[in-house]
Amino acid sequence: MYAVIDCNNFFVSCERLFRPDLEMKPVAVLSNNDGCIVSRSNEVKALGIPMGGPAFKYADILKEHKVTVFSSNFSLYADISHRVMSVISRYAPEMEMYSIDEAFIQIDNLNDQYLLEYGENIKAVILREVGIPVSIGVSSTKTRAKLANELAKTSDLGVAVIPQNSVITHAEKISVSDVWGIGRALTQILSEHGIVTVNQLIACDEVWVRKNLTLSGLKVVQELKGISCIPFEEFRTAKQSIISSKSFGIPVTTITQIKEAVASYTTRAAEKLRAEHECASHIGVSLTTNIHSKNTRQYYNSSTHRLLEPTNYTPELISEALKIVDKLFRTGYLYKKAVVSLVGLDSEKAVQQGLFRSNGLSRNSSTHTKQRSLMNVIDHVNCEYGSGTVAYLAEGISKQWKGRRERSSPRYTTRWEELAVATASR
DNA sequence: TCTGGGGTCCTAGGACCC
DNA sequence: TCTGGGGTCCTAGGACCC
Numbered sequence: 001m002y003a004v005i006d007c008n009n010f011f012v013s014c015e016r017l018f019r020p021d022l023e024m025k026p027v028a029v030l031s032n033n034d035g036c037i038v039s040r041s042n043e044v045k046a047l048g049i050p051m052g053g054p055a056f057k058y059a060d061i062l063k064e065h066k067v068t069v070f071s072s073n074f075s076l077y078a079d080i081s082h083r084v085m086s087v088i089s090r091y092a093p094e095m096e097m098y099s100i101d102e103a104f105i106q107i108d109n110l111n112d113q114y115l116l117e118y119g120e121n122i123k124a125v126i127l128r129e130v131g132i133p134v135s136i137g138v139s140s141t142k143t144r145a146k147l148a149n150e151l152a153k154t155s156d157l158g159v160a161v162i163p164q165n166s167v168i169t170h171a172e173k174i175s176v177s178d179v180w181g182i183g184r185a186l187t188q189i190l191s192e193h194g195i196v197t198v199n200q201l202i203a204c205d206e207v208w209v210r211k212n213l214t215l216s217g218l219k220v221v222q223e224l225k226g227i228s229c230i231p232f233e234e235f236r237t238a239k240q241s242i243i244s245s246k247s248f249g250i251p252v253t254t255i256t257q258i259k260e261a262v263a264s265y266t267t268r269a270a271e272k273l274r275a276e277h278e279c280a281s282h283i284g285v286s287l288t289t290n291i292h293s294k295n296t297r298q299y300y301n302s303s304t305h306r307l308l309e310p311t312n313y314t315p316e317l318i319s320e321a322l323k324i325v326d327k328l329f330r331t332g333y334l335y336k337k338a339v340v341s342l343v344g345l346d347s348e349k350a351v352q353q354g355l356f357r358s359n360g361l362s363r364n365s366s367t368h369t370k371q372r373s374l375m376n377v378i379d380h381v382n383c384e385y386g387s388g389t390v391a392y393l394a395e396g397i398s399k400q401w402k403g404r405r406e407r408s409s410p411r412y413t414t415r416w417e418e419l420a421v422a423t424a425s426r
Numbered sequence: 427t428c429t430g431g432g433g434t435c436c437t438a439g440g441a442c443c444c
Numbered sequence: 445t446c447t448g449g450g451g452t453c454c455t456a457g458g459a460c461c462c
Contacts, residue, residue, distance in 0.1 A: 034428080034430095053429085054428075054429035055428070056427075056429075072431095099462045180460095216435070216459075240434070240435095241434085244431090245431060245432075404428085
């Protein structure tokens, strides 16, 4: 059996941890650039504010209902996530951390009654030791467990079990859009064929499903029937790609600013790459205007370059990324966003050296060693004294294109100078 | 003024090989 | 004259997830 443990309104719950005065009060957390609403307390959900809704559109209603709004504070969320995961891992020898706020575990040899108790126990301990409320769903496949989790969210216990080999109760009342793996597009296709509920989906002919919903859709249907198709992945598999992508705080028109931003995103991506001890064989850049803007000319373009040899050396990656910008950039547009992606990742150790460099000289191992030492030192300094302490000039100085982050809470748990302070009240 | 970011997997089509 | 088919690799795009 699988259990999926999912933190409730995770970012909001993290903020409340250090602001107990916000319990039972409406709270929302915004995405990068303070753009979208990405985490909502139950009170905010009740106001009808949707997940991912643009913040400016709901500014009035947020103000009217005195919603406390935070910019996202990922240092804090990552640290709290780590604490939650460490509690969960005590309950199961095998755990798959699926996302920042969610984990699968395998539990076997317990009958249904004990499964429920087991879940309640995990939930209580996480709440007591970390302070984060969770919901737990248990069933025989991951997709069924996720569905049980949906049911758990609205149950009093916060835990739900869909027993093995049993039909899903009330499946005729659950919408296909609540199923893990059925998104907007598939919901639309299904509804065009009169399929709106989970029991209708399960009853579908599998050949039809394969043809109309592709292989992923077929897996979903089989998983709902109790046939496991999505494997349990205890050990995190190596990343396939690393992406750094951000919207600009202001519309950007000049290639100079685009290049600064792209150099900066490349630097972030390369840091992640080295943290994974990997090298990339390709680098891609894309530029786009504001797709939401009605009255301005639109432009989108992207390109991927193969690197001479796989590398994680920032200066080389920046230089290649900037060449791509030269290729993509057109004057006369209001640019909104740039994306840098590193793909074709392989372990540092496995990387084969190219025989020739572009300048015709072979790159000897001492060049490699020097590059690696330099990156090591810079990564260390930036880790110790804060990101950007040592930066590349290509990233620019004033960085006018940077996004907004105006309502961030302190990094309570990861920066000495931002520790929470306890004060005695009279 | 203001509409997220970081991932994965799947499919289709073109180029190329034998 | 007969104008194939299987395979791989690459790229772009779309769908999904949180």
